[in-house]
Amino acid sequence: MSGKSGINDFAFKMGTVNGTGSASANGLLMQAIFRMGIPVTGKNIFPSNIQGLPTWYEIRVSKDGYTARPSEVDLVVALNPATYAKDVKTVRPGGYLVYDSTWPMDPDLVREGITILGIPFGRMCVETFEKDRDRTLLRNIAYAGALAALLKIDTAVIEAMLTEKFGKKPKLLAANHTAFKLGYDYAMAHFQCPLPFHLEPMDRTGDSILIDGNTAAALGAVYAGATVGAWYPITPATALMEQFKGFCEKYRVDKETGLHKYAILQAEDELAAAGIIIGAGWAGARAFTNTSGPGISLMQEFIGLAYYTDIPAVFIDVQRCGPATGMPTRTQQADLLSLAYASHGDTKHLIVFPADPRECFEMTVQAFDLAERFQTPVFVASDLDIGMNDWMVKRFEWDDSYRPDRGKVLDAADLEKIQRFSRYLDVDGDGIAARTLPGVGGKGAYFVRGSGHDKHGQYTEDSDAYQELVDRLKRKFEGAAEHVPAPIISHQPGAEVGLVTIGGCEAAVHEAADILRAEGIHTDYMRIRGFPFSEEVRKFLGRHEHTFVIEQNRDAQLRSLVQIELGVARDAMTPILDYSGMPLTAATVVNAVKTHLAEVPA
Amino acid sequence: MTSIAKPPVKHPTARTNGRGLTLRDYEGAMSTLCAGCGHDSVTAALVQAAWELEIEPHRAAKMSGIGCSSKTTAYFMKQSHGFNSVHGRMPSVTSGAAAANKGLTYIGISGDGDSLSIGLGQLSHAIRRNVNMLYVIENNGVYGLTKGQFSASADIGSTSKKGEANEQAPIDPVLLALTLGCTFVARSFSGDKQQLVPILKAAIAHKGLALVDVISPCVSFNDHEGSTKSYAYTREHEVEAVHADFIPLKREITVPETGEEVRVVEMHDGARVRLRSTATDYDPTNRESAYAHVRACQARHEIATGLLFVDENGRDMHDYLKTVPTPLVDLPFEALCPGKDALGKLMDRYR
Numbered sequence: 001m002s003g004k005s006g007i008n009d010f011a012f013k014m015g016t017v018n019g020t021g022s023a024s025a026n027g028l029l030m031q032a033i034f035r036m037g038i039p040v041t042g043k044n045i046f047p048s049n050i051q052g053l054p055t056w057y058e059i060r061v062s063k064d065g066y067t068a069r070p071s072e073v074d075l076v077v078a079l080n081p082a083t084y085a086k087d088v089k090t091v092r093p094g095g096y097l098v099y100d101s102t103w104p105m106d107p108d109l110v111r112e113g114i115t116i117l118g119i120p121f122g123r124m125c126v127e128t129f130e131k132d133r134d135r136t137l138l139r140n141i142a143y144a145g146a147l148a149a150l151l152k153i154d155t156a157v158i159e160a161m162l163t164e165k166f167g168k169k170p171k172l173l174a175a176n177h178t179a180f181k182l183g184y185d186y187a188m189a190h191f192q193c194p195l196p197f198h199l200e201p202m203d204r205t206g207d208s209i210l211i212d213g214n215t216a217a218a219l220g221a222v223y224a225g226a227t228v229g230a231w232y233p234i235t236p237a238t239a240l241m242e243q244f245k246g247f248c249e250k251y252r253v254d255k256e257t258g259l260h261k262y263a264i265l266q267a268e269d270e271l272a273a274a275g276i277i278i279g280a281g282w283a284g285a286r287a288f289t290n291t292s293g294p295g296i297s298l299m300q301e302f303i304g305l306a307y308y309t310d311i312p313a314v315f316i317d318v319q320r321c322g323p324a325t326g327m328p329t330r331t332q333q334a335d336l337l338s339l340a341y342a343s344h345g346d347t348k349h350l351i352v353f354p355a356d357p358r359e360c361f362e363m364t365v366q367a368f369d370l371a372e373r374f375q376t377p378v379f380v381a382s383d384l385d386i387g388m389n390d391w392m393v394k395r396f397e398w399d400d401s402y403r404p405d406r407g408k409v410l411d412a413a414d415l416e417k418i419q420r421f422s423r424y425l426d427v428d429g430d431g432i433a434a435r436t437l438p439g440v441g442g443k444g445a446y447f448v449r450g451s452g453h454d455k456h457g458q459y460t461e462d463s464d465a466y467q468e469l470v471d472r473l474k475r476k477f478e479g480a481a482e483h484v485p486a487p488i489i490s491h492q493p494g495a496e497v498g499l500v501t502i503g504g505c506e507a508a509v510h511e512a513a514d515i516l517r518a519e520g521i522h523t524d525y526m527r528i529r530g531f532p533f534s535e536e537v538r539k540f541l542g543r544h545e546h547t548f549v550i551e552q553n554r555d556a557q558l559r560s561l562v563q564i565e566l567g568v569a570r571d572a573m574t575p576i577l578d579y580s581g582m583p584l585t586a587a588t589v590v591n592a593v594k595t596h597l598a599e600v601p602a
Numbered sequence: 603m604t605s606i607a608k609p610p611v612k613h614p615t616a617r618t619n620g621r622g623l624t625l626r627d628y629e630g631a632m633s634t635l636c637a638g639c640g641h642d643s644v645t646a647a648l649v650q651a652a653w654e655l656e657i658e659p660h661r662a663a664k665m666s667g668i669g670c671s672s673k674t675t676a677y678f679m680k681q682s683h684g685f686n687s688v689h690g691r692m693p694s695v696t697s698g699a700a701a702a703n704k705g706l707t708y709i710g711i712s713g714d715g716d717s718l719s720i721g722l723g724q725l726s727h728a729i730r731r732n733v734n735m736l737y738v739i740e741n742n743g744v745y746g747l748t749k750g751q752f753s754a755s756a757d758i759g760s761t762s763k764k765g766e767a768n769e770q771a772p773i774d775p776v777l778l779a780l781t782l783g784c785t786f787v788a789r790s791f792s793g794d795k796q797q798l799v800p801i802l803k804a805a806i807a808h809k810g811l812a813l814v815d816v817i818s819p820c821v822s823f824n825d826h827e828g829s830t831k832s833y834a835y836t837r838e839h840e841v842e843a844v845h846a847d848f849i850p851l852k853r854e855i856t857v858p859e860t861g862e863e864v865r866v867v868e869m870h871d872g873a874r875v876r877l878r879s880t881a882t883d884y885d886p887t888n889r890e891s892a893y894a895h896v897r898a899c900q901a902r903h904e905i906a907t908g909l910l911f912v913d914e915n916g917r918d919m920h921d922y923l924k925t926v927p928t929p930l931v932d933l934p935f936e937a938l939c940p941g942k943d944a945l946g947k948l949m950d951r952y953r
Contacts, residue, residue: 035953209952223945225938227930228701251940259926261933263701267694268727275687275694275724276701282685283663284931285702301688395949398942404935437931438683438699439706441660447676447684450668459676 005092008038008063010197011070012151014077014143015087019051022079025140026057027390029147032157033061034210034392037202041067041507042390043583048235048329054083063202067356067392068508071587074197075150077143079121084108096195098146100139117191119146124182129175138179145183152194154201155184209395213386214290216357217316218243219396220364221288222251225404226314228287230265230276232295235328236384237318240290241266270295274302274313281306281313282448284437286368286404288314293322293335296342303377304343305450307473310424310433312371312407316364316380318387321581330581331384333503334553339379340531340561346470348477351379351531352485355506356386358393363485363529369405374480375435383552385583386504408434415442423457424469431476477532484530487537492522497593498544499523500573502558505550505584512589521593528558533565541568548596550576550589608632620656628653630677635670638825640792640818640833641740645677647795648709648738651802652679655850662707663699667692667721670747670820671713671740679709690721693728693737697919700733704920705929707806708735715745718754718773725775729782732810732918736802739775739813740792742820743831750823761828774900776910779813780893785916786812787892788846788909791836792819801909803848809870810918817905830903841899843908844886847876867912886912 005011016022023044030042041060047053060070075096078087084099085108091097093113099105101118109116121142125135148155158180166173187193218240221229231241245264252261263280267273273289280287291299296317306313319335321327339351350370352363364380371378415421415436423446424433433455436444446457454465455472492513501509506527513523526540541547541562549559556575562568576592578584608631616624628649633642652662659681666672668689675684687695696710717725717739728737743756752760755775756768779787786808790798798816805812817836819825825832830839850873867887868874885891892911899906926933940948 209949211952219948223939225935227933227938228698230698251944252938254926257926258924260924261926261930261937263920263923263925263930265697265701265731265923268723271691272694272697272724272727275691276698278687279685279695279698279700280702281698282695283699283702283706287698287702302691305688396945398945400942402939436683437703438663439661439703441658441681445660445681445683447686449686450688451686 005074005197007198007200008061008202010074011058011060011072012075012077012147013056013058013073013090014079015054015056015083016079016140018047018049018053018055020140021137022055022057022140025144026059028158028161029144029153030059030390031210032153032161033059033199034205035157035161036154036199037205038199039063039065039067039204039392041392043069043385044389045582046329048327054080061199063204065204066507066511066586068511069583069585071585075195077147078109079139079143081106088114098143098150119143119183119186121183124186125179128178128182134175138175141176141179142183145180146187147183148180149184149187149193150191150195150198152198152200205392207394208392210390210392211357212239212388212390213354213357213360213382214240214318214388215243216360216396217290217364217380217382217387219247220361221368222247223361223398224286224365224368226286226288226368227261228263228265228277228280228285229289230267230273230280230287231289231291232267232270232273234270234292234295236320236388237290237292237295237316240316240318240387270298271302274299277313278302278306278311281311281371282438284409286314286372288316288368290316290318292318292320292328293338294325296335296338300343303349304345304347306377307343307347307349308345308450309448310375310435311448312375313377314364314367314371314380315377316382319381319383327581329384331504331583332552332579332581333381333383333505334557334579335381336551336553336557336561339381348474348532349377349379350374350477350480350484351381353381353503353529353531354386355503355527356393357391358396360386361396366485370480370483372407373405373483374432374476375407376476381503383504389583408432410434410436410440410444412440412442412444415440415444421446422455424453424455424472426455426472426475430479431472431474432479433472481532481534484532484534486534487529487540488527489536489540490525492517492524495522495524497523497597498540498547499525499550500528500541500547500558501550502528505552508584508586509550509589511586512593515586515590516593521597531561533562538566541566541572545572547573548576548593549573550584552578552584554579619653621658623653623659625649625653627681628659628679630680633673633677635673636822638821639670640742640816640820641671641674642677643792643795644738644740644798644816644818645674647792647798647802648674649678650795650799651806654799655803655806657707657806661705662709665692665696665699665708665710665735667712667716669713669716669745671711671818672716674711674740690716690719691724692716693721693724693733696735697728697731697733700735700919701923701930703929703931704734704925705932708733709806710735710737712737712739714739714741714743714753714755714775718775722754722773726778726782729779729784729811729813731922732785732916734809734918734920735811736805737811737813738802739815740818741775741815741831742818742824743829744820744824746820746823755831757830760830761826763823763826765828767828774896775813775815776896776906777893780889780896780911784813784911785810785913787911788813789815789817789905789907791817791840791907793833793837794840794907797842797845797907800846800848804846804869804909807848807850807869807871807873808912809914810916836905839904840907841904842880843884843895843906843910845880846909849874849876867914870914880908886910889913
């Protein structure tokens with residue numbers, strides 16, 4: 001991939017200090033490129049800290065629409081002396097490094113084979129702005145200006161965005177404008193602008209938006225008709241409920257009375273959050289919680305209760321590195337097994353695996369339908385990369401004819417028609433028993449108990465009754481395989497191997513498949529999107545003597561799940577694992593596939 | 603939860619309430635607790651209270667955690683939905699159910715193990731949230747189902763059946779509730795139905811979380827000489843702060859004039875509690891003096907009972923949440939989903 005960079009096909013990154021205002025400048029750059037019609041992705045690599053530690057923002061521009069994390073960068077803006085040594089190494093040979101030349105050049109920044117551009121951002125800002133805070137914050141807008149000159153970002157687009165943002169605050173607008181020009185003019189005056197790799201307007205983003213997965217999932221919960229949200233703050237899931245609240249304030253407040261058509265409870269811990277949504281689900285509301293791995297650990301007892309008592313609830317797990325606190329601001333897909341079999345006893349749970357924010361929106365809606373249809377906990381397995389980074393995805397669509405799948409709920413009129421209501425009686429043979437909601441009256445009342453119960457809902461410790469019930473739950477679970485989102489499968493003529501992946505690995509694996517094909521290695525592709533695994537998943541694996549299973553955890557959890565549930569031999573699945581905490585790159589996949597194929601004779 | 607169905611036989615002359623229901627209609631399954639368990643007396647008081655309040659059984663939800671006390675929910679109001687959750691977590695499940703459907707009467711039953719050890723956090727936060735519910739703690743100072751360990755409410759010096767003395771200070775749910783801002787705090791004794799029934803009625807009518815701590819002796823593990831939660835000990839040491847009677851507004855009843863100071867507290871649903879102080883200077887609307895009274899009784903090894911504190915002006919969970927009057931579960935989907943056009947407009951904001 002080296003040396004391919006060119007017009008609308010390159011990557012750059014900013015190394016800054018957390019809490020100094022760089023996030024807004026970086027967002028401005030990415031959005032400006034997007035508005036120029038050029039496909040773009042931004043990855044925020046940030047520390048678990050409020051202020052002071054090193055943070056990076058990587059922007060990838062790809063005329064072909066690739067959105068995976070870049071494997072190398074063409075230009076680095078090094079503004080954090082603490083990471084100079086590291087940052088200078090990450091520039092590809094022949095690339096560029098921009099640094100703040102207010103001070104003498106640090107020896108760490110010296111490197112043969114790259115072009116070093118010094119711009120006195122600090123001095124220019126000190127000379128131009130009076131307040132200390134402005135001098136710090138606006139230095140970021142100054143480097144955005146320099147990059148606009150070097151990379152040929154449309155200044156009119158930037159100006160328009162600044163006006164949108166600061167239009168009502170003329171002083172701020174003027175200061176931002178000045179800072180932007182400081183950087184822009186300096187670069188134009190001192191360097192040959194633009195650089196060989198730069199931007200040219202395109203028309204490839206018109207039907208797309210830039211959005212993060214947490215916002216998208218929150219919007220999905222609103223559109224699905226969720227009315228109760230309960231949560232306990234945890235990185236990287238926190239923003240999801242905050243976004244849900246924002247959307248509810250926009251769409252769910254009665255205009256006349258100011259009263260809310262939703263209830264959001266910030267619980268005292270994750271245990272309580274799970275209890276709240278289970279109570280609400282039992283009472284008939286669509287209820288959800290957002291959490292991450294440590295929260296799922298705490299919720300396990302309640303998850304088991306909901307499973308065993310047939311109560312719907314949606315858990316959105318924005319995965320991060322574990323175990324324990326792990327690396328809370330780094331991404332992973334390491335909760336797969338703990339979600340699939342969460343809680344003690346024999347349990348199995350429905351999971352959907354979104355790959356990007358658009359799927360976060362769609363699959364969150366689906367999760368509520370699945371939860372009510374199958375009367376069981378459903379997990380949305382997102383992750384930090386999907387949840388917290390802005391992704392370029394197709395605009396979301398909505399069909400107004402959608403109505404929630406409430407599953408088998410008997411109302412008073414239904415109860416009139418039957419002789420006796422038995423809560424856990426499998427009338428239809430699909431393992432799903434009809435439920436009633438509290439308040440229905442008549443013979444609909446029943447008792448929820450986590451202790452042994454028979455098909456009528458009565459307490460029992462009878463062995464046969466227990467087995468009958470847990471067998472029904474298994475039947476219900478298996479029946480869900482054809483209702484969870486189907487895998488995405490594609491074939492290439494003459495494919496030698498299969499690539500199997502999940503969730504946010506999609507972007508990198510797709511790109512890797514294209515690179516491999518260009519090198520003569522043809523692959524079939526399958527992205528699993530739901531658990532339990534459907535028949536199509538089994539068929540794909542059966543068709544390929546050998547597959548690569550690409551996922552982001554140490555222990556090949558997806559491969560284990562496939563092996564356990566489908567009986568596919570471990571040897572038939574070579575794991576490609578990235579558990580660095582960083583979003584996957586295509587290069588990681590390409591290199592692993594090629595290395596393996598070279599080792600194993602065809 | 604163990605339960606045995608009762609035969610559906612009604613006495614032809616049984617008295618009915620305004621809904622045409624007899625006391626039997628408010629009963630549940632046959633209790634499987636030990637004969638003489640205080641909890642069964644609480645059950646009987648709950649049956650009486652619900653019958654007298656004329657609650658529609660199907661409009662009530664019975665909530666509990668795990669333990670002997672939590673079995674109680676199976677033994678009354680068989681026509682109500684019930685929920686035995688997990689140990690100590692009844693408050694969160696009830697919070698969620700109440701958030702979803704504010705139209706039901708929530709009756710939560712818990713124990714000292716369930717609420718003061720594993721569930722102390724959830725109890726505290728349910729109080730803080732002021733969930734509209736009755737919260738009964740059947741308090742016996744001991745773990746019955748696991749055969750006799752001290753609970754967090756066991757008094758210092760109280761002995762186990764085997765003779766071991768408890769050395770750790772107890773957690774008093776009444777003091778806890780008063781400290782946390784609970785809007786209705788009462789204590790009673792399972793053996794005193796005269797006092798317990800009106801307290802339960804007032805607690806159910808109260809808007810917000812009404813905590814009723816009921817000393818409810820465990821006959822199997824904590825009804826012996828060294829126990830401070832035994833029948834004998836409680837009878838000897840009980841000190842009534844406020845004698846309460848409860849009068850739903852729709853049913854006129856007269857209270858005999860006794861010449862004593864009687865205070866009337868109007869509940870949010872319009873019903874009234876009449877409070878007669880046994881100590882003429884006791885003010886159940888003053889949190890500080892209620893706290894001082896309970897502490898003073900403790901110092902004298904007495905158990906303060908009666909309606910200890912009530913605040914009918916507190917905001918409950920739905921006030922904080924600012925929810926619409928219609929229960930959320932009854933809102934039609936059309937009122938919840940913004941629809942295609944709104945999504946289209948929203949998408950433009952992410953450009």
